[in-house]
Amino acid sequence: xxxxxxxxxxxxxxxxxxxxxxxxxxxxxxxxxxxxxxxxxxxxxxxxxxxxxxxxxxxxxxxxxxxxxxxxxxxxxxxxxxxxxxxxxxxxxxxxxxxxxxxxxxxxxxxxxxxxxxxxxxxxxxxxxxxxxxxxxxxxxxxxxxxxxxxxxxxxxxxxxxxxxxxxxxxxxxxxxxxxxxxxxxxxxxxxxxxxxxxxxxxxxxxxxxxxxxxxxxxxxxxxxxxxxxxxxxxxxxxxxxxxxxxxxxxxxxxxxxxxxxxxxxxxxxxxxxxxxxxxxxxxxxxxxxxxxxxxxxxxxxxxxxxxxxxxxxxxxxxxxxxxxxxxxxxxxxxxxxxxxxxxxxxxxxxxxxxxxxxxxxxxxxxxxxxxxxxxxxxxxxxxxxxxxxxxxxxxxxxxxxxxxxxxxxxxxxxxxxxxxxxxxxxxxxxxxxxxxxxxxxxxxxxxxxxxxxxxxxxxxxxxxxxxxxxxxxxxxxxxxxxxxxxxxxxxxxxxxxxxxxxxxxxxxxxxxxxxxxxxxxxxxxxxxxxxxxxxxxxxxxxxxxxxxxxxxxxxxxxxxxxxxxxxxxxxxxxxxxxxxxxxxxxxxxxxxxxxxxxxxxxxxxxxxxxxxxxxxxxxxxxxxxxxxxxxx
Numbered sequence: 001x002x003x004x005x006x007x008x009x010x011x012x013x014x015x016x017x018x019x020x021x022x023x024x025x026x027x028x029x030x031x032x033x034x035x036x037x038x039x040x041x042x043x044x045x046x047x048x049x050x051x052x053x054x055x056x057x058x059x060x061x062x063x064x065x066x067x068x069x070x071x072x073x074x075x076x077x078x079x080x081x082x083x084x085x086x087x088x089x090x091x092x093x094x095x096x097x098x099x100x101x102x103x104x105x106x107x108x109x110x111x112x113x114x115x116x117x118x119x120x121x122x123x124x125x126x127x128x129x130x131x132x133x134x135x136x137x138x139x140x141x142x143x144x145x146x147x148x149x150x151x152x153x154x155x156x157x158x159x160x161x162x163x164x165x166x167x168x169x170x171x172x173x174x175x176x177x178x179x180x181x182x183x184x185x186x187x188x189x190x191x192x193x194x195x196x197x198x199x200x201x202x203x204x205x206x207x208x209x210x211x212x213x214x215x216x217x218x219x220x221x222x223x224x225x226x227x228x229x230x231x232x233x234x235x236x237x238x239x240x241x242x243x244x245x246x247x248x249x250x251x252x253x254x255x256x257x258x259x260x261x262x263x264x265x266x267x268x269x270x271x272x273x274x275x276x277x278x279x280x281x282x283x284x285x286x287x288x289x290x291x292x293x294x295x296x297x298x299x300x301x302x303x304x305x306x307x308x309x310x311x312x313x314x315x316x317x318x319x320x321x322x323x324x325x326x327x328x329x330x331x332x333x334x335x336x337x338x339x340x341x342x343x344x345x346x347x348x349x350x351x352x353x354x355x356x357x358x359x360x361x362x363x364x365x366x367x368x369x370x371x372x373x374x375x376x377x378x379x380x381x382x383x384x385x386x387x388x389x390x391x392x393x394x395x396x397x398x399x400x401x402x403x404x405x406x407x408x409x410x411x412x413x414x415x416x417x418x419x420x421x422x423x424x425x426x427x428x429x430x431x432x433x434x435x436x437x438x439x440x441x442x443x444x445x446x447x448x449x450x451x452x453x454x455x456x457x458x459x460x461x462x463x464x465x466x467x468x469x470x471x472x473x474x475x476x477x478x479x480x481x482x483x484x485x486x487x488x489x490x491x492x493x494x495x496x497x498x499x500x501x502x503x504x505x506x507x508x509x510x511x512x513x514x515x516x517x518x519x520x521x522x523x524x525x526x527x528x529x530x531x532x533x534x535x536x537x538x539x540x541x542x543x544x545x546x547x548x549x550x551x552x553x554x555x556x557x558x559x560x561x562x563x564x565x566x567x568x569x570x571x572x573x574x575x576x577x578x579x580x581x582x583x584x585x586x587x588x589x590x591x592x593x594x595x596x597x598x599x600x601x602x603x604x605x606x607x608x609x610x611x612x613x614x615x616x617x618x619x620x621x622x623x624x625x626x627x628x629x630x631x632x633x
Contacts, residue, residue: 047115049325053094083111085109130160130220153177154177155177169197183200183206195209227244235252276296300329304354317376332349349404
């Protein structure tokens, strides 16, 4: 007879071993899944800070290294990390990142390496650019580089940087403020009213010279005076990208229930938000609204729209020091079942969000992001209710909505040209947070054929933009560009743009600590310098901007000078990755050496012998033989 006690003991032991083996296998599987690089991780929230192309004059090119494509820059295009802007010889551009403004002169290349909530990292590869910093809290977040130097802005003010206008020389001009430039193992300081010139080869040298303003400086100063007189910053934070365009194109009025409301002026009859512009698929946000109006950035990426009587007005909401950018504050009509095929061109509809209505992104987001992007408009956001039970939108009506063919989104067609009537069954369509348009790789990587602000000059061959002498090896060789799907005439027009930037993706910038070393030029051995590059530009009449070809779309113009206020501080207080060494001021020589400009050489006129008489007669149209006979007589 078997022993029941020993039988149950063995059974219990086997059960324990099986449980232990199962737990061990589960732990190993979890560890393997965690270490497996193929396991997908949750996507990060998109940045809440973004740049804006606020002004375009002449040929300006944008390169997006995330999709490896180059196109003409477009007004109101959102700028983010891994993008480049290049201006032609007669081109100019202005970029806004909150209260910070960056202005580019002709033949200039700037790489926007990183723009997010923590860091603004830019690289001026070549040319001339100015930087206006208004927010002291933003100083620690800006990281400005050149191919050979790193600049740290130590105070709010206006700065000008010239790179390789004279080969191998970087110049930093401080009109107001203080900047510390690190080159190799040396650190130099340029104070207000000074211009420092840094030569990298064969060794780093530095000298202070007197600034010589030119036409570009006059244009920048006029733009700054207009910004100093902004009135919209009384209602909206200065860190709202694009707020500088509201004063000239609208009026502020107090409306019951909504408070301060901005009403645009000069719009056409029947104007409605998100109808006069186009859609573009912009990473990492997805479908993004690009408005045609010169003021059309802030009201379409921040705040809400409200219909007061028969006029649309923009409600900024409660004051937020640094509001969060959204690609488009709209909701969409969904499709009852299958996705609309863009090849068929089924109708797609959308409508603006009103005050108090929640914006639900179509991309990945966390609870923190959805709270941040709706701050100032919605309080006590119920996460479960937002996801499962979308609110009842007040402007979900045919009279307030916009309908267009689905392929108009993919082809970047101006929406006001293809507006359709709402379908009869619009009330049965569900409300969704993204358009029911099939998003393929072609849509994500499609060539951005948005209209350029002006025609590029023709008949000028592109210059060779190879590596400059002394350029560091951190720049990779040119990358291969995906074949373009644009029409032949568009490709030919872009081929004539001069000084097009090479598609060379900048490598990530390594963080280096520069020890403070004081180095000043020797006063006893002044070196002869070639004329600075700003001298030829001074030959143009002062106050006259370079002429640009005829524009396709309206370009923002500078108004009359004024005096005003400075922007508001932001919410963030994040250290920036710049050298932490204390500033060391470089002593100027006893007698600063001014740049020597050789006067034009005066050459005596060369007297040439008179041509023979028969050649003069030939030029006059007389037969040479007859003239010879006349001379004989």
